[in-house]
Amino acid sequence: MITVVGTVTLDGDPLQSGSVIFSPKAGAVNDATSGQIIDGKYELDCVPGEKNVMVTGTTASKKMAPFRYLSPSAELTASVESGSEQMELNLALSSKSTRRGRSR
Incomplete structure (x- = not known):
């Protein structure tokens, strides 16, 4: 297991509470792991692999x-690599839509 730590922001402001899910x-959905966001920071233990x-x-x-950040086809991905006990992954979210292919 690798401990993943980091910060979570929305438009530059830290999320005060919430969850991060890898x-x-x-693989199986039951292999998901989560960590609580407290004052913009989270920590979770995760098996290595693409998430x-x-x-x-x-x-x-x-x-x-x-x-859109809670969708299984989320915009966010991570590669959790073995070989270390801990990795840092900071998540900068945006409230602005990222729709593509729409023009007038």
């Missing part, structure tokens, strides 16, 4: 992380 890109990263939470001003 699920395998390939989809999902986030839910709110900032101090009650601004919620957009739902």
